[in-house]
Amino acid sequence: MKQIQLGTSPLMVPQVVVGCMRMADRTTAQIEKLVRTAMEHGANYFDHADIYGGGACESLFSKGLGLTPALREKMVLQSKCGICPGVMYDFSKEHILSSVDGILKRLNTEYLDVLLLHRPDMLMEPEEVAEAFDRLEASGKVRYFGVSNQNPMQIQLLEKYLNQPLVANQLQFGIAHAGLVTEGIHVNMLDDGGISRTGSVLDFCRLHEITIQAWSPFQYGFFEGVFLGNEKFPELNRKLEELAQKYQTTSTAIAAAWIMRHPANIQIVTGTMDLTRLLSICEASDLRLTREEWYQIYLAAGNTLP
Template sequence: MNHINLGKSGILGSEVALGCMRMNALSEKEAQTMIETAVEHGINFFDHADIYGKGESEKIFANALKNSSIKREDIILQSKCGIGDKMYDFSKSHILQAVDGILERLQTDYLDILLLHRPDPLMEPEEVAEAFSELQDAGKVRQFGVSNFHPYQVELVQKFVSQKLIVNQLQFSIAHTGMIDFGMHVNMKDERSINHDGGILEYSRLHDITIQAWSPFQYGFFEGVFIDDPKFPELNEKLGQLAQAQGVSKEAVATAWILRHPAKIQVIAGTMNPERLKKITEASKVSLTRRDWYDIYFAAGNDLP
């Protein structure tokens, strides 16, 4: 498994990370198997959020980790905060309280990375800055980032916080390619020329911010997985051809398609199936040519201007 220097912070995370949103659906024994499978196949990065399972995912993860032989210092823990009850909240008091809750549930003294989870229109960046400084000074959080932010929202936070924002977690998959479409359809009068995210892909590369791709196998907003879905016959045929040629799974090829991008995107795999996770981690073995990458892009229904 290859590793990515997250935002040039020196934190080296596996290029495939395990997203723990659905871990609340597992027993502690099942969660332990999931964590151990991840580590055995080269994953050292685990992504959480305080809203996942209303905190239960973090609790189950912590108990499962405690029952394993895996040491806390050998893994990277990331969590997110800011989504409340039908509102977003980036107030200083909420961030500090949320992190204390996260640390308690994860049974750890510190987070490697904390992300602000979806932009709060009522955000006071000065309060965010105060919260970040207190958390870092107390040794509770090492590094910081954001999730689902466009460039000017990142700039607004970065203007006030002294810490370098190193991560932006965004939805991205073969079937959710807005970040790429916009960049190729510049100045065209067609649907793919619409700028949905402010050029966040190029912005992130310019500012050394690592993009983390969530829902790497989803289409729409949690509408379903495109792997083996009859709605995507051409895509599955192309993925199957490349998978067979390289002796891996379709999941591995779909993951490798994201990893092939020079932005060095980190993939957040949210599966809670150990066997499927093994297939996904095979992406590190896959070599895609430029022709392969474009052919997959076209097979998903995309085009060039």
């Protein structure tokens, strides 16, 4: 498993992050098998959020593993807070602090390696966030901090007040949701591809050494479905299958390798609870597509070059 540096932190982490969003409908035995097998293949980074399963995913994770201190030290645990589902986003100091206490209790751990703010709160007062982060760091409850779904200006506003660097920004990215690269390819073009919806966040994160974590990497649109094997993407799936045969792997691995081929050292956040698919994604960390193959896949998904 390829290791990368997480932002400017001293942490060396795997390029594949095991997303735990769908654990709520799994048994503890299934969860234990998935987690332990992932760790055996070098994927020891686990991504949670306090809203996943209404907190059930975090509880089942710790229960399924019987999370001992020795085992805990072998993994990187990340969680997210700030979403009050269907109501609001909340980056108040009180909400952040209480959310972390709940996360730690459900995960049965004394600390998080990484805490991300889940979605931008338009009523955010960055001074309050800074106070919360300072308290969490001083107490040892959180070691590193990051954000999710934030653009460059939102990050800069927050960093003006923080005493800690932001080490990660979790963003949706994949072959069929490729706006992060499309807006760069179509710069100065009078077409929809040239519309910047992220403020060039990909380049910003590279410049400021913030690791991008790609969520929902196999989805198209906003949770409209998976493009793998989908009849809506015949040309893309033919190309993925062609390259899978060449590299003696799976289409899933090729789709994951496409993301990891980018020189930004993007982490891929899996969402699957299927062990076979998870291991295919892990294999992709050691697979390097050629430049031409990367563009072939991009075009096969219906994207264009000016």
